[in-house]
Amino acid sequence: MRIDRVLIRSYGSLKDEDISFGPLTVVTGPNEAGKSTLRSFITDCLFDKNPMKYPEKKASDSGKLLVTLSDGTGRTAERDGKKTAGTFDSVFGISGKDYVSVYSVDSESLRDDRPLLDGGIRDRFLTVPGGRALPEVRSALEEERTEYIPDLRRSRNSKIAVLEADLAEKAARAEALKNAADGDGAYNGLIARRKELEKEISEAETAADAEKKASEAAAVEKSKADSRAKLAELRKRESELAYAERCRGKDDSVLRSDLERARAASEEAGRKLDSCRRSMGAVDPDAVLARARDIENLAAYRPPEPAPAARSAGKKTGTALMALGAVLMAAGALLAAVTGEIYPAGAAAVGAVLLLIGLRKRPLRPAYSSASGPRPGADPLLDSVASGIGMVRTSDRRADIARLRSLLSDAEAFSAARTAAAGCSKG
Numbered sequence: 001m002r003i004d005r006v007l008i009r010s011y012g013s014l015k016d017e018d019i020s021f022g023p024l025t026v027v028t029g030p031n032e033a034g035k036s037t038l039r040s041f042i043t044d045c046l047f048d049k050n051p052m053k054y055p056e057k058k059a060s061d062s063g064k065l066l067v068t069l070s071d072g073t074g075r076t077a078e079r080d081g082k083k084t085a086g087t088f089d090s091v092f093g094i095s096g097k098d099y100v101s102v103y104s105v106d107s108e109s110l111r112d113d114r115p116l117l118d119g120g121i122r123d124r125f126l127t128v129p130g131g132r133a134l135p136e137v138r139s140a141l142e143e144e145r146t147e148y149i150p151d152l153r154r155s156r157n158s159k160i161a162v163l164e165a166d167l168a169e170k171a172a173r174a175e176a177l178k179n180a181a182d183g184d185g186a187y188n189g190l191i192a193r194r195k196e197l198e199k200e201i202s203e204a205e206t207a208a209d210a211e212k213k214a215s216e217a218a219a220v221e222k223s224k225a226d227s228r229a230k231l232a233e234l235r236k237r238e239s240e241l242a243y244a245e246r247c248r249g250k251d252d253s254v255l256r257s258d259l260e261r262a263r264a265a266s267e268e269a270g271r272k273l274d275s276c277r278r279s280m281g282a283v284d285p286d287a288v289l290a291r292a293r294d295i296e297n298l299a300a301y302r303p304p305e306p307a308p309a310a311r312s313a314g315k316k317t318g319t320a321l322m323a324l325g326a327v328l329m330a331a332g333a334l335l336a337a338v339t340g341e342i343y344p345a346g347a348a349a350v351g352a353v354l355l356l357i358g359l360r361k362r363p364l365r366p367a368y369s370s371a372s373g374p375r376p377g378a379d380p381l382l383d384s385v386a387s388g389i390g391m392v393r394t395s396d397r398r399a400d401i402a403r404l405r406s407l408l409s410d411a412e413a414f415s416a417a418r419t420a421a422a423g424c425s426k427g
Contacts, residue, residue: 001069001091003042008063011079012037012055041065045077047096048087057082265420272417279410287389288411294385295404298378 008017014034027035040052045065058081065077069091078085276285288295382400386393391407393400 001067001088003065003067004074005066006038006042006063007066008038008041010060010062011041014038014041041079043096043100045079045084046088047099048084050096050100052096052100269417269420272413272420276410276414276417280407280414283389283391283407285411285414288407289415291385291388292408292411294381295408298382298385298401299405299408 002023003021005021006017006019008014008019010016012034013032014037017034017038019038027038029035037055040054041063042065043050043052044057044061045063061079061081063079065079066074067077067088068074075088077087280288379397382397382404383393385391385404386400389407391400391403
């Protein structure tokens with residue numbers, strides 16, 4: 001806390017005083033100038049109850065004390081008569097009596113220089129209020145310190161010296177253990193690194209072997225490819241030599257005739273190829289040939305012919321004949337069994353004939369109608385073939401099957417023309 005300002009309207013001999021304080025303020029003056037009165041006013045403002053008796057408290061006492069606390073908060077204590085509002089007992093944590101006896105030094109105490117020489121002033125300010133004095137505590141601490149650290153020299157037998165020696169020994173031991181552990185760790189690290197390197201070397205050797213085998217295999221394949229190319233070249237030369245051998249002994253007219261025939265055959269094959277291409281449009285001939293079996297199966301399919309509708313009269317006649325024949329056959333068989341004569345047996349035979357005639361006159365249900373189209377399974381196959389060769393389907397199944405048959409014929413003609421053209425080019 002710092003005292004900033006004192007305003008005294010009336011207090012003892014002081015009237016209308018306004019005093020501002022700095023970091024350090026010294027109040028001087030002759031006797032009866034009001035120095036002690038100012039001290040008493042400050043004490044009364046700080047502590048409402050204190051042992052200060054001078055000057056005598058009056059109802060006319062009036063004034064203010066302005067201070068700033070350690071946290072920067074400003075506070076004001078106001079003296080009004082014999083009471084003070086806003087005292088600082090709770091702030092200091094001590095009573096006015098302790099403050100006056102410990103911290104407030106009057107002029108009489110300052111005239112005695114003995115406390116200055118023997119440390120009494122220091123002891124007075126450091127005395128713990130309500131407890132033992134600091135000098136006694138300091139003396140006990142000094143004795144305890146001497147036990148650990150003797151004055152002016154360091155004894156080997158002092159507790160601190162013994163503890164420091166023990167600490168140094170343990171530190172050396174710890175360092176030795178650390179070095180040993182570091183050495184073991186480094187050795188173990190080298191062993192682990194060696195295993196890693198051995199593994200890497202093994203993997204590198206395996207990769208090198210695989211690369212070597214792959215290189216050898218590639219060299220073999222290249223050699224085979226070169227051999228195949230050389231063989232093809234030799235076969236081509238052999239064919240040329242064979243043709244030359246066939247032409248040996250022929251005169252120029254025969255050779256020219258052969259050439260004309262070959263040219264004509266080549267042109268004819270080219271025309272057929274163009275015709276097939278135009279006929280097939282965007283459909284690939286090879287794709288059509290690949291689905292030739294499916295196209296033939298679709299083309300070979302014939303839906304069953306519809307059965308003629310049975311007449312109602314025929315149906316009724318057949319039923320009547322069957323009923324009559326059944327009755328005659330049953331009656332004849334019964335009479336023949338009873339009488340043993342031949343005539344009833346003849347009646348039974350006639351009934352059997354009538355029963356057969358009635359059965360033949362009954363109409364049969366057709367397996368397929370005329371509107372049924374291809375049998376089940378034809379549409380999926382037709383869709384598959386059309387999609388595979390790039391043909392667009394229509395709503396007429398039979399027309400689509402006919403189109404497939406035509407495309408197959410064109411593809412076969414295209415293949416034959418292509419083979420012929422290739423033969424002409426070789427000849």
